[in-house]
Each structure stands twice: as structure tokens, then as C-alpha cells.
Amino acid sequence: MARGLQDKAILFLLDNFEQVTPAATVIADLLHVSPEISFLVTSRTPLHIIGEYEYAVGPLEFPPANTVHGDQSELMEYSAVRLFVERCKAASRSFDPTPEMAQTIGEITRLLDGLPLAIELAAARIKIFSLSALRARLNDRLALLTGGPRDQPARLQTMRDAIRWSHDLLNPREKVVFRRLSVFVDSFSLEAAEAVVSAPITDEERAFLRQYGADPGTGDALPNLMEHVQSLLDKSLLQMPPAVQDDIRLRMMLTIQEYGAEQLQRADETLLMRVRSLRFFHHDLRDVDEVLVGRDQKLWLARLDLELGNVRRGIETASEHPQAFGEAGIVLASVMWRYWLIRGQVIEGARLLEQMLGYRDVMDLPVKTEALARNHLGNLRLELGDHTRASIHYRDSLALYRSISDRDGIADELNNLGLVQMIEGSHDLARESLEESLAIRRDKGEPRNLPATLSNLGDLALNEGDFEQAERFHAEGLRIRRDIGNLRGIALSLYSLGTIAWSRDDFELARIMLEEGLEFQAKVDDPYCLACIMLALARLDLVRGDAIQAVDRLHRSLDILQKMGSRRVMTEVIEAIAQAAERFGFHREAVRLFGTTTSVRAEQNIGIAGRFRRDNERTLTSLRRNVSAEVFEREFVVGERQVLNQAAAEAIQLTAYIRERAMSGDVAEPVSDGAFDAVVAFTRGRELGLTKREQQVLGLLVRGESDKEIADRLSIAPRTAMTHVSNILAKLDVNRRAAAASYALREGLVDPSRIEEA
Numbered sequence: 223m224a225r226g227l228q229d230k231a232i233l234f235l236l237d238n239f240e241q242v243t244p245a246a247t248v249i250a251d252l253l254h255v256s257p258e259i260s261f262l263v264t265s266r267t268p269l270h271i272i273g274e275y276e277y278a279v280g281p282l283e284f285p286p287a288n289t290v291h292g293d294q295s296e297l298m299e300y301s302a303v304r305l306f307v308e309r310c311k312a313a314s315r316s317f318d319p320t321p322e323m324a325q326t327i328g329e330i331t332r333l334l335d336g337l338p339l340a341i342e343l344a345a346a347r348i349k350i351f352s353l354s355a356l357r358a359r360l361n362d363r364l365a366l367l368t369g370g371p372r373d374q375p376a377r378l379q380t381m382r383d384a385i386r387w388s389h390d391l392l393n394p395r396e397k398v399v400f401r402r403l404s405v406f407v408d409s410f411s412l413e414a415a416e417a418v419v420s421a422p423i424t425d426e427e428r429a430f431l432r433q434y435g436a437d438p439g440t441g442d443a444l445p446n447l448m449e450h451v452q453s454l455l456d457k458s459l460l461q462m463p464p465a466v467q468d469d470i471r472l473r474m475m476l477t478i479q480e481y482g483a484e485q486l487q488r489a490d491e492t493l494l495m496r497v498r499s500l501r502f503f504h505h506d507l508r509d510v511d512e513v514l515v516g517r518d519q520k521l522w523l524a525r526l527d528l529e530l531g532n533v534r535r536g537i538e539t540a541s542e543h544p545q546a547f548g549e550a551g552i553v554l555a556s557v558m559w560r561y562w563l564i565r566g567q568v569i570e571g572a573r574l575l576e577q578m579l580g581y582r583d584v585m586d587l588p589v590k591t592e593a594l595a596r597n598h599l600g601n602l603r604l605e606l607g608d609h610t611r612a613s614i615h616y617r618d619s620l621a622l623y624r625s626i627s628d629r630d631g632i633a634d635e636l637n638n639l640g641l642v643q644m645i646e647g648s649h650d651l652a653r654e655s656l657e658e659s660l661a662i663r664r665d666k667g668e669p670r671n672l673p674a675t676l677s678n679l680g681d682l683a684l685n686e687g688d689f690e691q692a693e694r695f696h697a698e699g700l701r702i703r704r705d706i707g708n709l710r711g712i713a714l715s716l717y718s719l720g721t722i723a724w725s726r727d728d729f730e731l732a733r734i735m736l737e738e739g740l741e742f743q744a745k746v747d748d749p750y751c752l753a754c755i756m757l758a759l760a761r762l763d764l765v766r767g768d769a770i771q772a773v774d775r776l777h778r779s780l781d782i783l784q785k786m787g788s789r790r791v792m793t794e795v796i797e798a799i800a801q802a803a804e805r806f807g808f809h810r811e812a813v814r815l816f817g818t819t820t821s822v823r824a825e826q827n828i829g830i831a832g833r834f835r836r837d838n839e840r841t842l843t844s845l846r847r848n849v850s851a852e853v854f855e856r857e858f859v860v861g862e863r864q865v866l867n868q869a870a871a872e873a874i875q876l877t878a879y880i881r882e883r884a885m886s887g888d889v890a891e892p893v894s895d896g897a898f899d900a901v902v903a904f905t906r907g908r909e910l911g912l913t914k915r916e917q918q919v920l921g922l923l924v925r926g927e928s929d930k931e932i933a934d935r936l937s938i939a940p941r942t943a944m945t946h947v948s949n950i951l952a953k954l955d956v957n958r959r960a961a962a963a964s965y966a967l968r969e970g971l972v973d974p975s976r977i978e979e980a
Contacts, residue, residue, distance in 0.1 A: 227256040239265035281336030285328035302331035309345030335475040343367040385481040399450040404482025405495035407531030409473035418498040420444040438491045500536040504550040511557045517707030544581035552578045559598035566749040566786035572602040593622035607789025633662035647829025673699035685831040713742035713751045725833045753782040767965025770884045777877035799873045817861020818869035919946040921972045924963040
């Protein structure tokens with residue numbers, strides 16, 4: 223055959239070569255003696271011969287997780303979605319996707335890993351299932367994905383048979399590795415694989431397993447794990463997603479993982495692998511609380527994003543066996559508290575930690591472990607706005623720390639209790655707690671936790687109107703956080719310093735501080751920081767006359783806090799939205815929102831700083847002038863009867879409406895009730911650098927006239943009118959005509975009574 227092929231240029235096509243992989247040496251021999259021939263080979267595993275070029279045929283492209291697709295045409299850009307829709311239409315002539323179906327379709331293709339066979343098998347079920355029912359049944363993919371075309375080979379008629387086709391090609395040790403790796407959720411590191419998969423079963427493990435009727439047959443170690451992993455990669459039973467900071471990770475597609483989990487259950491190794499996984503992550507993440515405030519914060523957040531599924535699985539395993547692994551579960555849920563907070567998953571974090579602490583009576587838990595867990599649960603409860611339960615957890619933790627004379631722990635709890643007392647307006651008690659905490663921390667000389675107490679003392683001074691003291695505390699905290707590289711802490715310190723500058727009417731310094739805070743927030747992608755800084759920038763916008771931009775920022779801030787379940791700052795955001803709503807003439811809505819926040823502050827004993835109180839009182843006074851006493855009282859009572867979440871939903875709808883109107887250019891702030899003073903307007907305009915002609919143009923701009931209309935009225939060229947408008951925007955430091963109109967009305971630069979003139 224080799225002699226017959228010499229000097230001939232021929233392309234051979236060989237399909238399903240994985241069934242005869244030993245014949246790869248024959249291809250190598252033919253290529254050696256007949257260099258003009260070529261082979262195009264399809265196979266589930268490479269040939270591993272010289273001269274081979276591998277072209278991986280990956281799955282179809284599908285939408286990423288947590289992506290919102292309101293536009294159906296955007297969704298159809300993904301090849302997996304196009305195939306799914308096409309096959310659904312082929313299976314059911316009545317199938318007509320609507321925009322409301324977009325999210326479900328995207329999620330289905332993602333849960334099917336973009337695998338063409340899986341997509342075709344799932345789409346065939348659209349005859350009997352709705353899309354939502356089909357999505358729900360994908361929790362058991364292998365049972366659903368059956369019934370392929372009869373004219374296809376048996377291995378292509380069900381997903382189970384398709385995966386079994388590859389699984390049967392594995393040698394015995396590879397099969398063990400494959401099924402054990404299925405214990406991981408989403409993805410895993412090589413270190414995790416070595417610790418969980420390859421170690422032999424110990425006598426302790428076997429004794430524990432027998433208590434639950436499990437008896438794995440294979441107990442030997444698995445040497446050469448990396449060779450087996452490489453083989454699974456070659457056979458496409460494992461994937462290697464892009465590395466994060468050189469952290470090599472592996473994953474199984476969801477459908478393949480489900481098959482592996484079946485094999486793991488058949489081998490009676492499920493409990494063993496889950497326990498090992500829990501132990502690995504309990505040990506590997508034991509210091510994650512500390513590293514999340516250091517220079518590697520961003521790196522660790524990215525890693526925890528990838529490990530989240532494994533962490534959840536570990537806590538679930540501990541909750542199922544609390545006597546044996548309750549402590550590990552408590553530690554794992556506890557050290558993750560800062561991650562839950564930064565990533566906006568406060569509700570889940572509090573639920574998991576509270577669940578694990580509920581098993582306290584069935585385990586022998588070290589005092590310090592329990593004290594730390596209760597402290598972290600208090601932190602999460604405080605963020606959820608539950609001051610009473612947070613305070614209980616802090617006091618329980620303080621008592622535990624005092625029982626073992628742990629000064630670091632005592633300082634932590636005094637700091638946290640001081641924060642609760644400050645929020646509730648008990649400033650003398652707060653100062654006593656915080657100063658005692660600060661004294662302990664300064665004496666210990668450990669800088670990591672010192673900025674938290676300095677920050678709380680700074681906020682206390684700000685609430686009392688002592689701006690210089692507040693700035694000193696926050697500036698010291700910022701210096702320490704810069705030194706240790708706490709990116710999130712730097713962002714929060716800059717937010718606090720920006721708020722102090724705003725309170726002192728130093729608006730330019732406030733802007734500089736807050737914009738730098740935004741830069742550091744972006745480095746860790748911290749939603750809580752973003753929400754706080756958006757609130758502060760919105761307050762600055764309101765003062766500077768750009769209420770439209772303020773509404774946009776407040777909408778973003780409240781949307782973030784709602785998704786996080788964070789209620790601690792939500793009251794302040796809703797009050798700022800009420801202030802903005804009053805400027806746009808939404809008086810009844812503003813009164814209702816103030817009714818809710820007033821009730822919440824009274825019920826939860828939440829204090830309010832001087833500058834914020836004055837702004838609220840000023841807005842409420844204006845509202846009383848703009849609506850009758852009867853209307854004010856009725857709307858305020860309606861607001862009082864709402865819970866905070868209802869008010870937040872109303873505020874979100876209101877800001878969305880104002881934003882929509884602003885985008886269409888038909889919204890401006892309402893007229894002030896004060897009498898217009900032409901002399902004051904002229905003088906104020908001069909102070910801002912406006913010429914007499916620019917003041918005339920501004921008056922017409924406020925009335926909503928275009929550049930051409932302004933030019934016609936003043937008998938000037940349209941280009942000249944456009945230049946005047948550009949100069950006005952620059953001098954008022956705004957970037958939109960509507961913002962300039964809002965500023966002019968608020969600052970009394972134009973006569974509001976002449977706005978409606980023709």
C-alpha cells in the first residue's frame with residue numbers, strides 16, 4: 223500500500239477514529255513513506271503522532287450566565303440559540319419564540335453546554351413541554367435527553383448513550399478518576415483534584431462511611447493523576463477554561479458531570495468524595511477572610527467566584543452530617559462572610575451561616591470558632607438592616623471572647639456594637655465602645671482592623687457635625703488601607719472623605735474624592751461600594767443642579783442594594799430619591815417615600831446625621847407648600863404603612879420613569895415657589911461668568927427652545943446660538959440642556975413665571 227501511494231497527492235477522510243486508535247502508527251508509517259498524502263481524521267481523542275495538527279471542535283456558542291437579554295435579535299446571535307429555535311420549530315409548527323422567552327431559551331442552551339446533540343434532543347421535547355417546564359426538567363438531563371432520530375446510530379439517540387460511547391473507551395483507572403472528578407461543581411483546581419481524587423481511603427474514612435451504609439470497593443491510591451487528567455482532556459470529557467492569574471482550572475460539562483455523578487453513585491463513592499471536598503475547602507479557604515482585605519483581594523475574589531459552587535456543596539455536606547463535620551461547615555460559611563458582602567450575596571451568606579450555627583448543640587465547637595462565626599453573622603445581619611439581631615450576635619460574641627480573654631476579639635465586638643449604637647443614634651454609648659476598641663487596637667499595633675474603628679469614629683464625628691475630627695479619623699484610616707493594599711477599604715475611605723467634603727460645601731474636593739473612590743471600587747467590582755459612591759455623587763449632583771444625573775445614579779444605587787438585599791443604606795437612597803422627585807414635581811410620590819423612611823427610622827431606631835436631616839426637612843417643607851395638608855397627611859400615612867421593600871420598588875419605578883422622560887428630552891426640574899429677583903439673577907449670572915447675551919439665551923433654553931428658535935428670537939445666526947449654549951453648559955458645569963435648565967431654575971437665574979410665554 224505504501225509503495226502504491228508514493229508520489230501521489232491524496233486526501234484520506236477517516237471518521238470515528240477513537241475506535242481504532244492503535245492504528246495511528248499505520249498512519250504515521252504511511253505519512254513517512256508517502257509525504258504527499260494527507261489524512262483528515264475525526265476522533266474523540268488525538269492520535270498523538272508526529273506531524274499531527276489538532277483542531278478542537280468545541281460546543282456551540284451560548285449566552286453567558288446572569289446575562290439579561292431583552293432583545294431577541296441579540297440572543298439569536300448565539301449559534302446554540304439559533305439551533306435550538308430551529309429544531310423547536312421543526313418539532314412543533316406552533317412554536318413562536320417571543321421576547322419574554324429569551325431568558326429561558328438562553329438558560330436552556332447554557333445548561334446544555336451548547337452541545338448540538340443535547341440541544342436537538344431537548345428541542346424535540348417542545349411538543350409536550352412548555353419552555354419553563356423543559357427548563358425545570360433539565361435538573362435531570364439524562365432522563366430527558368432521549369428519543370433521537372431512528373436513522374441515527376444508537377449512540378446518537380440519547381445523551382446517556384453518547385457519553386457512554388466515550389466512557390467505555392476509558393481504562394479502569396481513568397474511569398475511577400472520571401467519576402470522582404464529577405463531585406466538583408462548575409470547575410476545580412489541580413490541587414483540589416489531587417487532594418480529593420487520588421488519595422487512598424483511610425481507615426477513618428471507611429469507618430465513617432460504614433455508619434451510613436456506604437462501602438466503596440476501590441480504596442487504593444491513584445498514582446499518575448495528571449496522566450489520567452490529560453487523557454480525559456484529550457477525550458473531551460474534561461474542559462480547560464481560560465486561566466485566572468495562572469490558576470489552571472478544569473471543568474466537566476454539566477451533562478457529562480451528571481453522567482459521572484451516576485457512575486460515582488453506582489461505585490458507592492459519592493459521600494466519600496463530598497466529605498473529602500468539604501475537608502479540602504475547609505482547609506484551603508481557612509484564611510480567606512484575612513486575604514480579602516489585602517493586596518491580593520481582587521485575585522482572591524476572582525478565585526472565590528470560581529469556587530462558589532464547591533463551597534456551597536461543602537456547606538450542604540456539613541449540614542447533612544453536623545455531628546461529624548459541623549465545625550468544618552461553620553468555619554467555611556463563616557470565613558466567606560466578606561465575600562458574601564462584597565459580591566452582594568448577603569441574604570444567602572446569612573442564611574447558610576445561621577443554618578450551620580443551628581447545629582451548635584450537636585457538636586463540640588471551640589469557643590473562638592463560635593465567637594468568630596457569631597461576629598460574622600452579626601455583620602451580615604447588620605447589612606440586612608436587622609440591628610436588633612446583629613446586636614444580639616455581637617454581644618454573644620463579646621461574651622465568648624471575654625471568657626477566653628481574647629483582646630483582638632473583644633476589640634472587634636466593641637467596634638461592631640459601637641457601630642450599631644451610632645446607627646441607632648446613641649452617640650455617647652457609641653463613643654464609649656469605639657474608643658475602648660481603638661485603645662485595644664492601637665495597643666496591639668496590628669493595622670489590619672484599625673481602619674474599621676477609625677472609620678466608625680469618623681462617621682460619629684460627622685453625625686455630630688465635627689467635620690475636622692471626622693476628616694482626621696478617615697484620613698488616618700485611608701493611609702493605613704493604602705499601606706496594606708485594602709482596595710475595597712480605600713474606596714470606602716474615599717467615599718467617607720467625599721461625604722465630609724460635601725457636608726462642608728467643598729464640592730470640588732468631594733468630586734475628586736468620590737471619583738477616585740470609583741476607580742478603586744472598579745478594581746474589586748464591589749457592588750456595595752458602588753451603591754454608596756453613587757449615592758454620594760447623586761447628592762453632589764443635586765447640589766450642583768444636575769438632578770437628572772442624580773436620578774440616574776440613585777436608580778443604579780437602589781437597584782444594586784435591592785439585588786444585594788442590603789438595607790443599611792437603602793433608607794438614605796430612598797430619601798435622596800424623594801428629594802429629587804420633589805424637584806421634578808412628583809410631590810405625592812415624594813411624600814409617600816418620606817412616610818416610609820420616617821416609619822423605618824422610628825421602628826428600627828435609626829438616627830440621621832445633621833446635614834441629611836436638614837436636607838430632608840427642607841424638602842418636606844417644600845412639599846407641604848406644594849400639596850394641601852389633607853393630601854400630605856394621606857400620602858404620608860400610606861408611606862408609613864409600607865415596608866421598606868415596597869417603598870424601594872416604588873422608588874425604582876419612579877426613577878426609571880424620570881430617566882425615560884429625560885432621555886426623550888421632555889423633563890426639567892419644577893419651578894421654585896420663591897419670588898424672582900431680576901437683580902439677584904443678573905448678579906448671580908455674572909458670578910458664574912455669564913454674559914448678558916448668554917443670560918438671554920439661558921432664559922430661552924429653559925423654555926425648551928431649540929438653537930434655531932433661539933436664533934430667530936434674538937436675530938442671530940443659528941451657529942452663534944449654538945456657541946452660546948455650549949458656553950452656558952461649560953460655565954454651569956453641566957453636560958445637557960435639561961441639566962442647565964434645572965440649574966437655572968434652582969439658582970434663580972431666570973424668571974420662572976415667563977417659562978410658559980409663547
